[in-house]
Amino acid sequence: MTEPTSPYAAPKPDAPDAPASAAPGAGTAPDRKPVTLQRLLDMHAAGEKIAMLTAYDATFAHAMEAAGVDAILIGDSLGNVVQGLQTTVPVTLDAMVYHTECVARARRLAWIIADLPYGTYHESPQVAWRNAMRLAQAGAHMIKLEGGGWTTETVRFLTERGIPVCAHLGLTPQTVTALSGFKVQGKDAESAARIKAHARELVDAGAQMLLLEMVPAALAGELTRALGVPVIGIGAGAECSGQVLVMHDMLGVGGGRKPRFVRDFMQGSASVGEAFARYVADVKSGAFPAAQHTY
Template sequence: MTDRKPMTLPKLAQMHASGEKIAMLTCYDAAFASLLDEAGVDILLIGDSLGNVLQGRGSTAPVSLEDMVYHTFCVSRGHKWAWIIADLPFDSYHVSKEEAWKSAAALVKAGAHMVKLEGGGWTAETVRFISERGIPVCAHLGFTPQTVNALGGFKVQGRDEAGAARMKRESRELVDAGAAMLLYEMVPAALAAEITAESPVPVIGIGAGVGTSGQVLVLHDMLNIT
């Protein structure tokens, strides 16, 4: 794909607006980054899911910022065209906005184009602080793996009327705060489709039906390695 142009945030927004689907996969190293890039994947996500699929951990919570910086650097060395998103890991953005900025900046210095953080409305001011200073942010809502214990396990979120209303409200709050992308995990398909239809920014889904702007999968799951 030598004629391909690098993916940009405006291009992703255009794809969302036109209904062109966005393809996103997790990636953790240069070799797979090169392969997925050549295959035409739009977004490579350096996910803290590396704690599960690479480190053999039971959750993503133990993954460190240093882990994320290392794998972001590896992916950035292998890619040419795809948009690169890196997860802010657990305990790297929770204490203060300033801490969050430093964590996000470390990932950008390693090669990320955008950072992703988990949480609902309580992250709005953090999203604003980071995005106003020039780093694009993707807000991850619905099921948030870093807080699986607080959620009572791997459960679909937003099934009841109150939960659905809260997700719609938080989506608006986060976009108003500057989030340039939303990611919804394990939410009812109808809810995800409704949020996507109303959203001015791309909405990526995982376990959220086919009505979102695009889909993300864990690479190792797709390859049936895990």
């Protein structure tokens, strides 16, 4: 009897149609161990690239792990790609908890990061703590929050109480209206200096990871070399410690204009699992992002 296969399964090591850039067997190697915060810090220090994708349910989380994804982000981008919202602002904490639970049920190896949605950490560090605890109890290993300056004390409050934090600078989708749209941040000397100052403040306050979105590659590279924590890029160049993309974007599904930093990994892939494996391989090798994906 032929063994049934899933359209989400990663390619087998001897698959004849596996692309050259794929990492055969990367997701099924018997020596793979669960990713920890220390492992991510070690990868950054050693220059080993971190492959991260967004996921919102157990099926895709399982497929990503099989393909060798190091970290899974339950992003409030679910408002756009799952709920059909125009922005991430209406996404609720209940929705984030639900989708974090879905991903966590499938997790065996990947590091799980969950977004604190808009309005859930703005009032005070104490409110942020209560809401972050809900995501931690749902299965998140780390929470992510947007913005610098005013968020510094919240990061300190959370990390001192044992909740790892990923800070998010550059384009911050929760405040895209205030930024007058989806525009590259840090292009001039003043805004670049502000991002650098905020990044240093957040790391000094305890942030163990930084996500940079839509910033010039030179600025992201400078911060990656200067900071002692992993810097994950999305439209921030190849020098970052790792990369993240919204799953729906890298699979080429969904409508609307795709940002410059997106690459459709389904093109040339025979399955979703193969697309995930190609993404991991190209992030690890430095083939993605290429010059056309950066600013």
